[in-house]
Amino acid sequence: xxxxxxxxxxxxxxxxxxxxxxxxxxxxxxxxxxxxxxxxxxxxxxxxxxxxxxxxxxxxxxxxxxxxxxxxxxxxxxxxxxxxxxxxxxxxxxxxxxxxxxxxxxxxxxxxxxxxxxxxxxxxxxxxxxxxxxxxxxxxxxxxxxxxxxxxxxxxxxxxxxxxxxxxxxxxxxxxxxxxxxxxxxxxxxxxxxxxxxxxxxxxxxxxxxxxxxxxxxxxxxxxxxxxxxxxxxxxxxxxxxxxxxxxxxxxxxxxxxxxxxxxxxxxxxxxxxxxxxxxxxxxxxxxxxxxxxxxxxxxxx
Ligand SMILES: Nc1ncnc2c1ncn2[C@@H]1O[C@H](COP(=O)(O)OP(=O)(O)OP(=O)(O)O)[C@@H](O)[C@H]1O
Numbered sequence: 001x002x003x004x005x006x007x008x009x010x011x012x013x014x015x016x017x018x019x020x021x022x023x024x025x026x027x028x029x030x031x032x033x034x035x036x037x038x039x040x041x042x043x044x045x046x047x048x049x050x051x052x053x054x055x056x057x058x059x060x061x062x063x064x065x066x067x068x069x070x071x072x073x074x075x076x077x078x079x080x081x082x083x084x085x086x087x088x089x090x091x092x093x094x095x096x097x098x099x100x101x102x103x104x105x106x107x108x109x110x111x112x113x114x115x116x117x118x119x120x121x122x123x124x125x126x127x128x129x130x131x132x133x134x135x136x137x138x139x140x141x142x143x144x145x146x147x148x149x150x151x152x153x154x155x156x157x158x159x160x161x162x163x164x165x166x167x168x169x170x171x172x173x174x175x176x177x178x179x180x181x182x183x184x185x186x187x188x189x190x191x192x193x194x195x196x197x198x199x200x201x202x203x204x205x206x207x208x209x210x211x212x213x214x215x216x217x218x219x220x221x222x223x224x225x226x227x228x229x230x231x232x233x234x235x236x237x238x239x240x241x242x243x244x245x246x247x248x249x250x251x252x253x254x255x256x257x258x259x260x261x262x263x264x265x266x267x268x269x270x271x272x273x274x275x276x277x278x279x280x281x282x283x284x285x286x287x288x289x290x291x292x293x294x295x296x297x298x299x300x301x302x
Contacts, residue, residue, distance in 0.1 A: 003030050004063070005152055005183040006051055011060035013046050013207075020046040022207045023060070028185050028200075033178050035194030035215075036187040038204035044187040045085055047204070048156050051185065052082055064152070078106065081145030085156040087137050095125030095132075095140050102144050114147040120169050134161045146173060153177060155186040159193055171197040191290045203294050211294055221260045223284040223292060226267065228255045231275035238273075242266050246292075253277075258284070258292075 006028040013021040021043045028034045038044050049055045050062045053073025062069035064076045089098060099114040118125050123139040132140065138161045145153060153174070159167045174184050174197050188194050194201065195215060203211040223246075230253040239255060240248045244263035249256045259267050264281070271279070 004028070005030050005032075005065060006185060007061075007063040008047070008050070009061045009063075011047075011050065011057045011062055013043075013050060013055065014058045020207055021050075021057075024204075024207070024209050026202060026209060026212070028183060030183050031178055031181055031199075033174055033184040033197050033199045034186070035191070035198030035201040036185060036204065037189065037191060037194065037201055038187075039189055042204045043207040044189075044204060045156055046207075048082075048084075048154055048185065048187060051154055052077075052080070079151045081148065081150040081153045081155075083138075083141045083145050083155045083158050087141040089129035089132075089137060089140065091130035092128055094128050095123065095143070098129070098140060098144060099125060099147065103147070106148055108148060111147040113149065114143055117143045117146055117173070120173070121166055122169075135163065135166070138162055139166065142170060142173075146177070149177075149180075149182075151182055153182065153184045153186070155184065157187055157189070159188070167193075168196075191287050192285075195286050218286065218290060220262070221289055222286065223258045223260055223289045224264060225280075225282045225284060226255075226257050226259055226264075227280045228271050228276060229253060229278040230255065231277055234274055238270050239267070242270060260289075 004027045006026065008024050008026040011021055011024045012019065024047065036044055036047065046055070050057055051064060051069055053069045053076060056070045065079060067076055069076065093101065095118065100110055103109055103111045103114070115125070118139070121139045121142060123136055123143065129137065129140070138158070142158065145155070159170060162170060178184060178199070186194060191201070198215050200212065200214050201218065202209055233252045234250060234255060236248050236250045239245060239257060242263055243266070244260045245267055246258045257267075
């Protein structure tokens with residue numbers, strides 16, 4: 001296990017009568033690319049703002065690099081690259097002006113990485129921010145967050161507005177950052193956006209963390225759509241009792257069901273007790289597996 005870079009202990013945050021977060025415990029370790037997933041209003045941005053020391057928890061503790069996220073925020077900010085949900089830029093300054101300004105604030109002069117990063121993302125640095133499209137504003141925010149090679153990246157829905165090619169390059173940048181020992185916390189409302197790059201995912205729903213899993217473990221649970229054409233009609237009973245097998249549907253001699261990887265062996269053994277004419281087994285999209293397991297976990301906290 002790596003060292004904890006972010007640690008939230010029993011964190012609650014209320015805004016007036018709204019409880020945005022309730023008793024969240026979360027650890028993000030060095031080298032993790034942690035995908036923080038949840039629907040709109042679940043509490044993702046609130047968590048990221050607590051990590052950045054922009055707001056204080058109502059109760060509980062938030063630590064970054066072992067420091068108090070609120071009290072020690074200046075020391076923490078020197079080691080973190082952050083992108084907020086709505087990118088704030090200076091309209092009249094060009095991309096290069098932003099690079100120089102942020103570099104100056106961080107005491108780095110002109111960061112040598114910025115030009116190469118902008119090129120990789122297909123962003124010119126000469127135009128003023130007011131002329132940039134939403135996607136290009138997002139790219140500039142990425143350049144500014146990554147150019148100082150911070151130890152930790154905290155990114156609030158960073159790939160919204162990026163086209164698929166740029167998203168791929170962005171994911172490569174994140175993977176390279178993690179390979180150098182860097183850590184990433186990135187929020188999203190869809191798994192497909194983070195599944196290529198995240199090592200672990202946490203799911204938040206209505207301010208509660210309902211699941212934290214390694215992405216490999218989610219993959220091992222991947223649902224398979226199984227369809228078997230038998231030579232003669234079969235009964236559902238024996239198939240329905242196999243652990244993990246879901247949605248058994250039988251129409252005469254045709255069986256359809258969904259099964260996680262771990263149930264395929266017992267399912268096929270049961271299938272082979274009958275005469276089989278045809279069989280297909282197709283792995284579902286990860287998003288579907290994820291929804292099947294976690295919408296239930298989220299419903300349980302509701
Ligand atoms: N400053 C605030 N004042 C009052 N309520 C707030 C404030 N910030 C967040 N909330 C509320 O806290 C809850 C969680 O909001 P948050 O922005 O953290 O969700 P989110 O998961 O980031 O959603 P989104 O994907 O829409 O950005 C929501 O009910 C929101 O309305």
